[in-house]
Amino acid sequence: MPNRRQVLAVGGAGVAGLIGPSLVLAGPVAEIGMxxxxxxxxxxxxxxxxxxAAGTTLRFVNLDPGxxxxxxxxxxTLFDRPQRIxxxxxxxxxxxxxxxxxFEVLLTVPGVYDFYCLPHEHAGMVGRIVVGRPGDEGWHGAATDASDLPAVALDGFPSVEAILQTGRVMPPGQP
Incomplete structure (x- = not known):
C-alpha cells in the first residue's frame, strides 16, 4: 500500500501504479542516494x-545513517524559491x-530540474536532473535565476553538457 509521501509525489493517477502493476505499465526508475x-x-x-528520459521515476533514498x-x-510554491524546473x-x-x-517523483516534462536538501543547501547538497535532450518538444533549458542561492549551491550543479555527455555525474571524490 502506498505511503503518504508516495501519494503526494505521484498524484492520483500514479497511485494505481503503486497499488498494482497490472493496472498501470511502470516506466523506468532511477535512484539517487542521499x-x-x-x-x-x-x-x-x-x-x-x-x-x-521523460517518464522516468526518480527514487530518492536516504542512505545516510546519521x-x-x-x-x-x-x-x-516551495519556500518561495526561484523556479529552477x-x-x-x-x-x-x-x-x-x-x-x-x-521518496519517488515522476518527471514527464523535458528540461533541467535543479533540487536541493532543505537543511543542507548551504553545505552544497544540490543536484541536477536532465530529462530528455535539447531540441526535444517542450524542452526547457537550465534556469538562470540564482537570486537567493548560496554560492556553494551554484558551484555544486554539474553542467547540462557534462550530464548529457556522461549520463551520470558523481560528486567530487565519489567513484
Whole structure:
C-alpha cells in the first residue's frame, strides 16, 4: 500500500501504479542516494547529475545513517524559491526522510530540474536532473535565476553538457 509521501509525489493517477502493476505499465526508475560522512561534516546526493528520459521515476533514498535529508525542487510554491524546473512540471518536496526512507517523483516534462536538501543547501547538497535532450518538444533549458542561492549551491550543479555527455555525474571524490 502506498505511503503518504508516495501519494503526494505521484498524484492520483500514479497511485494505481503503486497499488498494482497490472493496472498501470511502470516506466523506468532511477535512484539517487542521499549520503553523508559519519560526523555529518559533508553531505551529498549520489549522483549529483543524471540524464533520464521523460517518464522516468526518480527514487530518492536516504542512505545516510546519521542525518535526515529532503529532496526539494527549486520552485516559488516551495519556500518561495526561484523556479529552477521546467514550466509546467509539478514541483516536489519529499519532507524529511529519515535514514532508510525513500521518496519517488515522476518527471514527464523535458528540461533541467535543479533540487536541493532543505537543511543542507548551504553545505552544497544540490543536484541536477536532465530529462530528455535539447531540441526535444517542450524542452526547457537550465534556469538562470540564482537570486537567493548560496554560492556553494551554484558551484555544486554539474553542467547540462557534462550530464548529457556522461549520463551520470558523481560528486567530487565519489567513484
Amino acid at each position: 549520503q553523508g560522512t559519519s560526523r555529518g561534516e559533508h553531505v551529498w546526493f549520489t549522483p549529483v547529475g543524471l540524464a533520464v 542525518n535526515s535529508h529532503t529532496s526539494t525542487c527549486y520552485h516559488p 521546467p514550466t509546467g512540471a509539478a514541483p516536489w518536496d519529499s519532507d524529511f526522510l529519515l535514514p532508510g526512507d525513500s
